[in-house]
Structure formats: structure tokens, C-alpha cells
Amino acid sequence: MLEGMARAVPETHGEILAAAARRFAVTGYKGTSLQDIAGAVGCSKATVLYHFANKEALLSELMAPAIAVLEALDARIAGTTGAAAQEIAGECFVDLAVRFRREIALLRGEFSDLLQQPAFAHIQQISERLITAFAGHSDRPSARIAALVVLAGIAETCAEFIDIPDDELRPALLAVVRRALEPVT
Amino acid sequence: MLEGMARAVPETHGEILAAAARRFAVTGYKGTSLQDIAGAVGCSKATVLYHFANKEALLSELMAPAIAVLEALDARIAGTTGAAAQEIAGECFVDLAVRFRREIALLRGEFSDLLQQPAFAHIQQISERLITAFAGHSDRPSARIAALVVLAGIAETCAEFIDIPDDELRPALLAVVRRALEPVT
DNA sequence: AGCATGCCTGACCGATCGGTCAGCGCCTGA
DNA sequence: TCAGGCGCTGACCGATCGGTCAGGCATGCT
Numbered sequence: 001m002l003e004g005m006a007r008a009v010p011e012t013h014g015e016i017l018a019a020a021a022r023r024f025a026v027t028g029y030k031g032t033s034l035q036d037i038a039g040a041v042g043c044s045k046a047t048v049l050y051h052f053a054n055k056e057a058l059l060s061e062l063m064a065p066a067i068a069v070l071e072a073l074d075a076r077i078a079g080t081t082g083a084a085a086q087e088i089a090g091e092c093f094v095d096l097a098v099r100f101r102r103e104i105a106l107l108r109g110e111f112s113d114l115l116q117q118p119a120f121a122h123i124q125q126i127s128e129r130l131i132t133a134f135a136g137h138s139d140r141p142s143a144r145i146a147a148l149v150v151l152a153g154i155a156e157t158c159a160e161f162i163d164i165p166d167d168e169l170r171p172a173l174l175a176v177v178r179r180a181l182e183p184v185t
Numbered sequence: 186m187l188e189g190m191a192r193a194v195p196e197t198h199g200e201i202l203a204a205a206a207r208r209f210a211v212t213g214y215k216g217t218s219l220q221d222i223a224g225a226v227g228c229s230k231a232t233v234l235y236h237f238a239n240k241e242a243l244l245s246e247l248m249a250p251a252i253a254v255l256e257a258l259d260a261r262i263a264g265t266t267g268a269a270a271q272e273i274a275g276e277c278f279v280d281l282a283v284r285f286r287r288e289i290a291l292l293r294g295e296f297s298d299l300l301q302q303p304a305f306a307h308i309q310q311i312s313e314r315l316i317t318a319f320a321g322h323s324d325r326p327s328a329r330i331a332a333l334v335v336l337a338g339i340a341e342t343c344a345e346f347i348d349i350p351d352d353e354l355r356p357a358l359l360a361v362v363r364r365a366l367e368p369v370t
Numbered sequence: 371a372g373c374a375t376g377c378c379t380g381a382c383c384g385a386t387c388g389g390t391c392a393g394c395g396c397c398t399g400a
Numbered sequence: 401t402c403a404g405g406c407g408c409t410g411a412c413c414g415a416t417c418g419g420t421c422a423g424g425c426a427t428g429c430t
Contacts, residue, residue, distance in 0.1 A: 012407080012408090028294065030215070030216075031215075031298065033386075033387065034388065034389085035386085035387085043409090044408070045388090046389090046391090046408070046409055046411095047407080049388085049389065050407070050409090051407090055388065055389090109293040109296070110294055111294070112293070113213075113216065141349070142357035142360060145342060145354065145357040145358065145361065146357065146364075148342045148345060148346075149335070149338035149341075149342045149358070149361050149365075150334070150338060150361075150365075151338075152337060152338045152341035152342060152345075153334035153335060153336075153338025153339075153341070154334060154338075156333070156334075156337035156338070156341065157330060157333045157334045157337060160337075161330070161333075164326070168326060169330065172326065172327035172330040173330065173334070175327060175367070176330065176334050176335075179331075179364050179365050179367075180334075180361055180365035182360070197378090218416075218417065218418085220416085220417085228379090229378070229379050229380075230379095230418090231378070231379055231380075231381095231419090231420090231421090232377080232378055234418085234419065234420085235377070236377095239418075239419070240419090
């Protein structure tokens with residue numbers, strides 16, 4: 001059974017995944033039909049649904065790595081408070097957003113819709129904790145507003161700048177975060 | 186023919202417009218069907234299409250005031266440069282975003298899609314000029330990145346905080362803008 | 371009375387969506 | 401040699417979308 005042996009042909013699963021990632025990033029999740037993906041791969045729509053139980057399963061598998069890192073981020077900021085929380089959350093989130101630009105791009109605007117699905121239910125809580133960290137655990141509304149501006153702004157900006165190199169995007173974003181967040185009293 | 190006379194019944198046009206604004210702000214443009222709107226008003230889908238040529242016409246009429254103010258903003262920032270451009274653009278845009286929160290909310294994520302339509306074609310150019318102004322007309326990539334973070338962050342935040350009073354949201358946003366934008370060299 | 375006009379509607383249309391299903395060809399192990 | 405599973409497909413399904421259309425029902429003018 002030599003499991004190291006190269007399997008001859010069947011890389012369709014991965015091809016579908018890659019094509020879906022490309023199409024979702026441009027047209028969004030709802031805006032991309034299974035037909036579109038199948039066409040990009042060069043197979044039939046039925047083949048897509050042979051490799052993935054349904055459209056949502058495709059999305060889940062596509063988002064899995066990003067979600068794993070997001071959960072790691074959540075654990076990382078769990079014990080922090082004040083200015084340290086702001087700094088650590090800023091660094092980690094910018095890193096995540098830059099790395100997973102494509103995954104963020106495909107959620108454009110559908111974020112709140114897709115979040116409703118049970119598969120992504122806990123992400124809502126994580127983003128809530130992220131905002132709290134960005135606000136330096138301050139109760140002041142202005143702190144929370146600044147936190148949301150930064151969070152949403154970074155996400156949108158990463159989705160927009162998909163082509164420029166990471167090394168250019170990351171430090172610029174980090175600088176914005178450090179400037180924009182309200183200093184803890 | 187006494188044109189001042191109160192017309193007896195027919196306020197359906199306005200009711201449809203109001204209901205559409207409410208539904209769009211929650212479900213988005215693409216996510217809201219003409220059925221939904223008709224149901225909210227209490228009339229048939231055919232009635233909606235009797236008062237409006239098509240779905241896009243409904244959106245256009247809904248967005249008209251916001252677009253008018255946006256164009257005024259564009260004219261206002263036309264002759265500015267450097268730090269003055271940042272300050273004026275910031276004040277005007279925050280004002281616009283807060284006032285037209287609902288209109289912004291209904292574009293959530295569909296912004297880039299709807300922008301393609303000829304009716305909103307020039308908005309793309311306006312937002313381009315807005316980013317340039319936020320960047321203080323600097324060519325540095327980091328300045329443009331900061332500008333986009335601020336622009337997108339404000340829009341998203343306004344769409345999120347639809348309930349809190351203007352007087353609370355506006356100053357907080359202005360403070361973030363002044364902090365976040367990269368100082369002109 | 372008769373006619374026109376404005377507002378509204380149910381029925382219907384073609385297109386597209388996500389998803390199902392029976393069955394095809396092909397490779398492989400017994 | 402042949403049975404069986406794997407990858408894949410075209411045809412099809414019900415639902416929903418935006419949009420059309422002929423006609424109903426008042427109201428008001430002549």
C-alpha cells in the first residue's frame with residue numbers, strides 16, 4: 001500500500017478549492033455560483049458537489065486555516081489588559097489580516113450574514129473580545145468606536161490591497177493602529 | 186384645481202421608499218427582494234414595480250440625497266492640499282457618514298458591486314479623491330493605506346452604530362480621524 | 371349614463387440559484 | 401475475466417429572483 005506513492009491524477013479537490021478561493025475573493029460568497037467555480041476549474045457543477053457536501057462546506061474548508069489562527073489570537077489576548085492588550089491585539093490582528101487577505105476579501109459585506117451560520121457562530125464572540133482589547137478594556141463609547149474603526153478599516157484595507165507585498169502593508173497598518181487607538185486613561 | 190389641496194389616499198410611493206430603506210439597511214440591497222419590501226408595506230410586488238421602474242430605480246431614489254451631499258463634499262475638498270485637505274475632508278466626511286448612516290449601511294459589501302452600475306459610476310472617482318485628500322496628497326503608500334483604513338473604518342462603524350445619537354458618534358469619529366491620519370511631511 | 375384615468379393586483383415569465391440522482395467510463399484487485 | 405468502486409456527468413428538481421401584462425375597481429369629468 002506504500003502510502004508515499006504519488007496518486008496519479010485526482011487533484012480535482014484542491015483545484016476546486018483554489019478556484020473557489022479566487023472567485024470568492026472577487027465576487028464574494030453569495031455572488032459566486034457553483035457554476036462559476038465549476039467553469040473556472042473546467043468541470044461540471046455536479047463534480048463540485050461531489051467533492052464538497054454543499055456550498056457552505058466549501059467555504060468552511062476554505063476558511064479553516066484563517067479561523068484556526070483567529071482562535072489562536074483569541075487565546076493570546078485572553079489574559080491582557082490596558083495598553084498591553086491594545087498593543088498585542090494590534091500586532092496579532094494586523095499579522096492575521098495581512099496573511100489571510102484573501103479570506104477576508106471573500107467575506108466582504110457578507111460577514112454579518114455568514115456569521116449567523118452555526119459553523120462560524122463563535123467568531124462573533126471573538127471579534128467582540130478583539131474590539132474590547134482594541135479599546136484597552138475601556139468602557140468609554142469613544143474607545144469602542146475607535147476600536148471598531150480600526151478593526152473594520154484594517155479588514156477592508158487588507159481586502160483591497162491584495163497585490164502589494166506583505167512587508168509594505170504590515171508596518172503601515174501597525175503604524176495606523178498605534179496612532180488611531182485611544183490611549184488608556 | 187387648487188394644488189394646495191391634500192391628496193386623499195395615495196402615499197404609497199413614500200411608504201415603499203421608507204420600507205425599502207428599512208429593509209435594505211438590515212438585509213442589504215441584493216439580500217432584500219421586492220417581495221420583502223412589498224410585504225413590509227402591505228401591498229403586492231407588482232405595486233412596488235408600478236411606483237418604481239425597477240429595483241435599481243428604487244435604490245437610486247433612496248441614495249439621491251446622500252449622493253448630492255457627497256458631490257458637495259467633493260467640490261469642497263477640490264482646492265485643498267496637505268494638512269488642510271486632511272482636516273476638511275475629515276470633518277466633512279464624518280459629518281456625511283453620520284448623517285447618512287442608513288444609506289451607508291445598505292451598501293455593506295455591495296459597495297464595489299453597485300458602483301459598477303452607470304448610475305453610480307462617478308462615485309468611484311469621488312472616493313478616490315477622498316482618499317487622496319485623507320492622505321494629504323502624499324504619494325507615500327503608508328499615507329494612502331492609513332487613508333483607506335480611516336475611510337473604510339468610518340463607513341463600517343457608522344453602519345454599525347445606527348442607534349446611538351449623532352452627538353456621541355460624531356466627535357468620537359473626528360478624534361479617531363485626527364489621530365489616525367499620517368502627518369504630512 | 372358613459373368613458374377615461376390612476377392605482378393596484380394575481381397570474382405568469384424566463385433566468386438562475388443550490389442541490390439530487392441515475393448512470394457513464396475507467397481502473398484495479400481478486 | 402469480471403465485479404465493484406471511484407470520479408465524474410447531464411438531466412432534472414423546487415425555490416426564488418426581477419420583471420411583465422391584462423384586467424379589476426374605484427373615482428371623476430363630460
